[in-house]
Amino acid sequence: MLDSIKEVLITQEALQERVAELGKQISADYKGEEVVLVCVLKGAVMFFADLARSIEGDVTLDFISCSSYGNSTQSSGVVRIMKDLDKPVEGKHVIVVEDIVDTGNTLHYLLENLKSRNAKSVRLVALLNKPDRRTVEVHVDYQGFVVPDYFVVGYGLDYAEQYRNLPYIGILKEEVYQSK
Ligand code: XMP
Numbered sequence: 158m159l160d161s162i163k164e165v166l167i168t169q170e171a172l173q174e175r176v177a178e179l180g181k182q183i184s185a186d187y188k189g190e191e192v193v194l195v196c197v198l199k200g201a202v203m204f205f206a207d208l209a210r211s212i213e214g215d216v217t218l219d220f221i222s223c224s225s226y227g228n229s230t231q232s233s234g235v236v237r238i239m240k241d242l243d244k245p246v247e248g249k250h251v252i253v254v255e256d257i258v259d260t261g262n263t264l265h266y267l268l269e270n271l272k273s274r275n276a277k278s279v280r281l282v283a284l285l286n287k288p289d290r291r292t293v294e295v296h297v298d299y300q301g302f303v304v305p306d307y308f309v310v311g312y313g314l315d316y317a318e319q320y321r322n323l324p325y326i327g328i329l330k331e332e333v334y335q336s337k
């Protein structure tokens with residue numbers, strides 16, 4: 158295990174198992190429908206790639222990137238789209254794929270934004286849910302795991318762009334971000 162990781166919170170095996178279950182559930186719920194899977198870059202990228210492969214049916218992939226101003230462990234609530242979807246989602250079933258719902262600011266903004274484009278439906282799948290920190294209400298349609306209020310990294314999630322490549326979700330040692 159890496160030196161900066163205090164503890165493995167979710168193992169690679171547990172991630173794979175849960176992602177497969179989510180894929181099954183989504184495949185059943187959207188049977189016979191076309192779905193646009195939207196990856197929220199960059200944190201959701203590993204989850205998105207695994208989830209997409211576990212969904213059976215008519216799926217297209219698109220990507221969006223937003224930034225929320227603030228320091229690297231805390232979001233500020235002001236959200237801006239840095240890279241928009243390539244295609245319009247009007248009349249489509251959209252599933253937004255996100256790494257983690259923390260304060261809820263990012264998703265609240267993003268879901269409202271996508272709904273305003275007249276999608277047929279917009280749902281959210283979040284790998285991790287950290288409900289203790291919520292300041293804005295967000296409905297999570299599908300969730301992988303509820304996590305306690307620790308700063309977690311790996312499987313796409315970063316601290317200062319590092320640790321995204323870890324195959325598990327780990328708790329980052331406080332000294333790593335407190336010393337910066
Ligand atoms: P909000 O607060 O808008 O935050 O719900 C969502 C975004 O904040 C980042 N985030 C984290 N990233 N470990 C991370 O690596 C965490 O524990 C964590 N909590 C929030 C993440 O980018 C998410 O999309």
Ligand code: MG
Pocket residue numbers: 197198199200201256257
């Ligand atoms: Mg993110």
